[in-house]
Amino acid sequence: MNPILVVAKKEMRLIAKNRSLIMSIVLFMGVFGGITSLGAIMSIVEGNGETIVSALDSLMMYLVLMLGVFSGYFLSSQAFLGEKTGGTIETLLCSPLPLRDIWLGKVIGVMIPSYAIALLVASALVILSNMAAEFLVLPSVVMILFVFFVVPVYIACAIGILGFVQLLLGMKENQIINIVLVVGFIAVISVFDSLVAEGVVVMSALVVGMMFILGIILLGGIGYMTRILNREKIVTTLP
Numbered sequence: 001m002n003p004i005l006v007v008a009k010k011e012m013r014l015i016a017k018n019r020s021l022i023m024s025i026v027l028f029m030g031v032f033g034g035i036t037s038l039g040a041i042m043s044i045v046e047g048n049g050e051t052i053v054s055a056l057d058s059l060m061m062y063l064v065l066m067l068g069v070f071s072g073y074f075l076s077s078q079a080f081l082g083e084k085t086g087g088t089i090e091t092l093l094c095s096p097l098p099l100r101d102i103w104l105g106k107v108i109g110v111m112i113p114s115y116a117i118a119l120l121v122a123s124a125l126v127i128l129s130n131m132a133a134e135f136l137v138l139p140s141v142v143m144i145l146f147v148f149f150v151v152p153v154y155i156a157c158a159i160g161i162l163g164f165v166q167l168l169l170g171m172k173e174n175q176i177i178n179i180v181l182v183v184g185f186i187a188v189i190s191v192f193d194s195l196v197a198e199g200v201v202v203m204s205a206l207v208v209g210m211m212f213i214l215g216i217i218l219l220g221g222i223g224y225m226t227r228i229l230n231r232e233k234i235v236t237t238l239p
Helices: 003-017 019-046 049-086 089-093 099-132 141-168 171-197 205-228 231-236
Strands: none
Touching: 003 019, 003 049, 003 099, 019 049, 019 099, 049 089, 049 099, 049 141, 049 171, 089 231, 099 141, 099 205, 141 171, 141 205, 141 231
């Protein structure tokens, strides 16, 4: 089996065993997602077909990506920072795998469950919208493309940059940088959502395609930056 996939499977097994982490994510999703979506879902009751689809699209674009990135943040803390704290990353560092392969395997292993959570959120929003409306409500084709192509790539980008920073820096620096990065992710997603809501950016298949390509380029750039990582420096940042 490909060694990158071996690392990814290991991360997914560890995530599945960490019940406290899973419960924290579920609790956060319930509180943040419930508060954010309640008003929008209730407004669907009085809307017509076009406004209902528009409201659902807007909610999905913001909430699915936001909660997917947050899930990636929580889970990457175990995959990268948690292993440094526990010292278990030394086992991987002793393997012949290049650091980029270790990084990529962890990114894939964290991205898959994070994206699964994002899909659950998208499904829940569609179900709740149909419960509030009197007829079948489905997201637009553009939003479906966004969820299936753009969301996983940007979740991977968020996990990738978080993982890179957590491997590169020491524990104290990580506490500060992680907060800055998460606030930055929230700000970017919120600004983009505002631009779409105000009509400055019109979501279309072309825009989704451009976002997908940009995300792939960004992920490739983060992967290229892993060249500056080295085993000795990582060991010196262990607590």
